[in-house]
Amino acid sequence: MNPSGLEALIEALRCLPGIGPKSAQRLAYHLMQHDRAGAARLGDAIQHALQAIRHCQRCNTFTELDICERCASPRRDPSLLCVVETPVDMNMMEQTQAYQGLYYVLMGRISPMDGIGPRDLALERLLARASDGLVREVILATNYTNEGEATAHYIMAMLKARDINVTRIARGVPVGGELEYVDAGTLAQALRERKLLGSS
Amino acid sequence: MNPSGLEALIEALRCLPGIGPKSAQRLAYHLMQHDRAGAARLGDAIQHALQAIRHCQRCNTFTELDICERCASPRRDPSLLCVVETPVDMNMMEQTQAYQGLYYVLMGRISPMDGIGPRDLALERLLARASDGLVREVILATNYTNEGEATAHYIMAMLKARDINVTRIARGVPVGGELEYVDAGTLAQALRERKLLGSS
Numbered sequence A, B: 001m002n003p004s005g006l007e008a009l010i011e012a013l014r015c016l017p018g019i020g021p022k023s024a025q026r027l028a029y030h031l032m033q034h035d036r037a038g039a040a041r042l043g044d045a046i047q048h049a050l051q052a053i054r055h056c057q058r059c060n061t062f063t064e065l066d067i068c069e070r071c072a073s074p075r076r077d078p079s080l081l082c083v084v085e086t087p088v089d090m091n092m093m094e095q096t097q098a099y100q101g102l103y104y105v106l107m108g109r110i111s112p113m114d115g116i117g118p119r120d121l122a123l124e125r126l127l128a129r130a131s132d133g134l135v136r137e138v139i140l141a142t143n144y145t146n147e148g149e150a151t152a153h154y155i156m157a158m159l160k161a162r163d164i165n166v167t168r169i170a171r172g173v174p175v176g177g178e179l180e181y182v183d184a185g186t187l188a189q190a191l192r193e194r195k196l197l198g199s200s
C-alpha cells in the first residue's frame, strides 16, 4: 500500500522504543512530507554516531575517544570511584559540584523483570576497574528503586572480598525516585551522608 | 556533557513530532547502547527514502515513480476523482472495493489553528488535475472533522465555476470521526450516499 522505500522507513522507525506501526507510519509521512531537511540530518547523525560513538575503556560512558576526557583528567581523585546507572546520572552527580573522583557507568541496572541480570551489565569490567590498586572507595550511586537497590547489593557483595571500601549514597534520594529527577542540593546531601557498606 | 556525535543525534531526533529533549536523549542512548543494528537500518532507510520517495505528479500520493501505478492503470475510471486528505485515507477508500475511479491526495487539510491555509495545500494542482477534460465528478472524501469540512467547502467553491459535479461522501462517517478509524462497510455506505454539492 506504501511504496517499498516508505514501507522500509516505517518498519525501520519501529526500532525506536514506544513506536508502534501507526506511529511509525505517521512519523514517516511527516518526515517525507514536512521535514526532509530534518530527516536528512537525522540520517546523517545516526550514521555518524554509529561510526564515532563507543564506550570509554575505563568508565564505560559514551565517548568518541578510547578514554574519555574525565577519566584522562589529572585533576580527578583516582581513589574514589562512583558507580552510576547511566550517563545522565553521571551528569547529575557532576552538577552537585560535590564530587571530584572518577566514575563507572553501568549502562543499565539489574532488572529480572526485564531479563537483565548481572552478566548483561558485564560487571567483571567494573571489578577490574575497581581493582586497579588506586581505588580506595567505591561509591554506589545507583537509583533507590528496587532495581537500583538490587544492583547496589550485588556490586557490594562482589567487591566486599577486596580491600576496597564500598559506600552507598545516603537515602536522601526519595525512595522509588530516580537521580535524573532530583535537585542538585538533595543529591549533594545524599553524597555527603554516604554510608559504609559491608562492614557489619 | 555528551560527546558531540551523540549530541548531534539527540538534536536530530527532535525532528520527530512529539519527541522532546529528554525523550530524544533516551532514544539516542537506546540506539547506541541496545540497538545499533536497528539504528543502522533506520539511517539507511531514511537516506534511501529521501532519495526514492516523491509525490505522484497526478494524484500527489507518495510514490517512487513519476506517475503512481494506480494513476497509470487503464482499469480505473478517469471520470471520477476522489479527494482525500492522506494516503491512509486513500487506502481506506480502496478497502471498501466500492470505488474504481482515481484519487487526489491533499497531503493535509485546511487548518487555521495550525496555520495551514489553502495555499499550503497547493490546491491549484488539484484544480489543474480536475480540469483535465476527463474528470466529470469530484468526490470530496475529506474527514468529517471541522478541518475536513472546511477543506471540502473550500474545494467545492473552487471547483463550482467549472463544468464539474462536486459531491461529498455521505455523513455516514460519524461526525468528528476520521476515515482511518471507520470500518469499510460504513465507508462504502457513505460513498454510495454521496450527494451533489453546489447545485442550490
Ligand SMILES: [Zn+2]
Pocket (backbone or CB within 6 Å): A056, A057, A058, A059, A060, A061, A067, A068, A069, A070, A071, A072
Ligand atoms: Zn571514561
Ligand SMILES: [Zn+2]
Pocket (backbone or CB within 6 Å): B056, B057, B058, B059, B060, B061, B067, B068, B069, B070, B071, B072
Ligand atoms: Zn498517482
